[in-house]
Amino acid sequence: MVIGERMKRKPLIAVVGHGLHANENHIKAAERVGKEIAKKDGIVICGGRPYGIMDAVARSVKKEGGITVGILPETDHSKTSKYVDIPILTGMGFARNQILAFSCDAMIVIGGGVGALTEVAYAYVYSKPIIVISGMEGLPAKFIGKYMNEKKKVKIIGAKNAKEAVELAFKLIEK
Numbered sequence: 196m197v198i199g200e201r202m203k204r205k206p207l208i209a210v211v212g213h214g215l216h217a218n219e220n221h222i223k224a225a226e227r228v229g230k231e232i233a234k235k236d237g238i239v240i241c242g243g244r245p246y247g248i249m250d251a252v253a254r255s256v257k258k259e260g261g262i263t264v265g266i267l268p269e270t271d272h273s274k275t276s277k278y279v280d281i282p283i284l285t286g287m288g289f290a291r292n293q294i295l296a297f298s299c300d301a302m303i304v305i306g307g308g309v310g311a312l313t314e315v316a317y318a319y320v321y322s323k324p325i326i327v328i329s330g331m332e333g334l335p336a337k338f339i340g341k342y343m344n345e346k347k348k349v350k351i352i353g354a355k356n357a358k359e360a361v362e363l364a365f366k367l368i369e370k
Contacts, residue, residue: 206237206368211314212305214247221306225251227357233261240264245276248305253278266295293317301364306333324367326360329353
């Protein structure tokens with residue numbers, strides 16, 4: 196590399212959604228999303244906990260040889276998924292959602308409740324592409340195809356499946 200030449204960094208894709216209330220469909224979708232992101236050489240950023248879509252996406256990324264980052268609400272590592280390469284302890288509780296949303300280049304949503312909805316809201320505020328996988332029950336899915344604010348022009352995009360969600364995320368990051 197020539198001195199002064201900027202290295203192109205890998206895209207950071209946030210994957211958010213159901214934690215403790217994740218069902219088999221959520222877990223399978225998270226595993227497929229993680230696999231696709233790793234195959235495209237992206238980095239997954241998630242909540243970093245050892246359950247729900249956080250653990251499932253991190254596990255599948257690791258199986259593909261990818262990199263995972265966990266933004267954790269705790270102050271110690273005891274509640275970190277063993278599949279997270281880079282755990283970032285914040286001690287901030289749900290306020291950590293703002294860091295996750297600000298740090299990502301795009302966000303993929305798999306189901307989710309109030310926590311995921313706050314992550315989506317922060318991603319919206321920071322004008323990040325937001326892709327919600329259709330057919331996954333959860334609060335963020337209610338906003339598919341809608342603008343939260345007409346002036347901001349950030350639309351929540353629906354994807355039919357995990358592969359389409361990842362393809363959309365990478366396509367929107369390139370713009």
